[in-house]
Amino acid sequence: MLVKLGSRFAVGLLKLFAILPYGLIARFGDGLGWLLYQIPSGRKRVVHTNLRLCFPEWSDAKREEIAGLHFRQAIRSYIERSVQWFGTAQKLEKLIELDSEIDLTDPNLPPTLFLGMHFVGIEAGSMFLNYSLHRPCGSLYQPFSNPEFEAAAKAGRSRFGAEMESRADAARIVLRWLRDKKPVMLGADMDYGMRNSTFVPFFGVPACTLTAVGRLAKVGRAQVVPFIGEVLPNYKGYRLKVFKPWDNYPTGDDAQDARRMNAFLEEQIPRIPEQYYWVHKRFKTRPPGEPNVY
Template sequence: MSRSRRGRKKEAASSLRQVASTSLVGLLWLLHWLPLPALRALGAVLGRLLFAIGRERRRVALLNLRLCFPELEEAARRDLARRHFIAFARAFLDRTLLWWAPRTRLERLIRLEGREHLTAADGQPTILLAPHFVGLDAAGSMMTMQTPLVSVYANQKNPVFNDVLLAGRLRFNDPVLLSRQDGMRRALKCLREGLPFYYLPDMDYGARDAVFVPFFGVPAATITGVSRLARIAGARVVPCVARMTAAGYTIELQAPWESFPGDDVEADTRRMNEYIESQVRRMPEQYFWLHKRFKTRPPGEPRFY
């Protein structure tokens, strides 16, 4: 096949993907007009379907749950995984509301508790510690409706969805969104300028800038950014926990951590994982079990996935 012919076929395939992506975005836009109970019912159907056909992600979720909840029977872990797929799918469809619904509707659907913890009276920088619950996008939207802030995002491979996702996150108060490639220097600068930092530090980003500390008793590569940023910026850490409810979402801002950071970065990071674990136990079906949280292993340990 000639190079020009291969090029034309590649261009045609790219155009088809873009048309399909644009059509799907159009369908999602239509969904945002639905009442929440109808949207959640669709999410339940989608979640069960994904659990049935998503063999790889189902395997990851079940392995994570086996590592974190070894005391549960296999049937109970499978039921928990199924409920997680449903919660995940519902949260995905709820994004149509976050992207396109009027602010007045979002304020009815998303309830904020602990608003008084959002900013310090003396202007001390604030890190909003947001664990990976399915409602984290709802929490992000609520936080941007309250105040300008800074956060980090990951570019999506599909440019159509990447544009929609970015536009949705930029709807209110002109937040500063940094790519992971920007590193923490700009986040630190924004913190010092008074912008709260909406920070999601509980994923496996590899061994760089990470320490192995327990998560549900399993050594997990965990970035030390919360401790380091709090120390350098003189920031306080305010937990921001998102819970999906039948009526929408409840976002809970908890009291700032006391005596944090401490003298030891590893101890601080261990404390963070212990805290996140305590919140996961409150609503285990809503934590992001589809992520390979234990992918990076200590030297000499076999891989899990």
């Protein structure tokens, strides 16, 4: 009962934050992230482990700097879900600038998989992509274990016409969406375990990487369009950056297609390293015989 009341209070707080000026809640989230970073925690160790594995050439001072900035960005992103889930469309339009290399309003848009990369702005980017398409789309997501947050997230994410489905066992649903010419949004750059995955390098480290994107694109005859939600400096909001479709993709080689996504990330992360989702255990699943790195 107490957990349920606490969850309802947290959702109510997010709704309250949504009506406050964005700069105020962004600064609050930033400050809360700084405060939490001062406290030893498992997630803080995960961030440092990921940075040490991916950027061994960095000095300890640089890794500490990026880790601290990332923790602030990550905590801030949770607070800013208030605006993303409960803010008006007009408020989102003012906060998010669109930088797209394709015409999102093209009525003849071919079957498309929009591949969202897990930077801290992915929530804002995904919702504004849905809004900018001006048509219904399908979206895969990882459900929350907490029913109060699950209901709030699903309602908020679907309010611009997105049909939300759990990513578990969703291949048939995605193929149906693609056959219906409905754009599909999904994320794949996380460690979801060995099912439908293979080990390919990510900054030189073997990373358990989904192969489903290439197979879905092949069967659904879909183009794959990556996008990134970036947090702008000085609390100015976000940029939704939509890239061109990947050429010569899929190749039919699962490992090569999985590597394509990681190579794309290796190009983009150095631009804004503090914004990639380092709090995630990206190397949780290890190749046979290799020890746990966390």
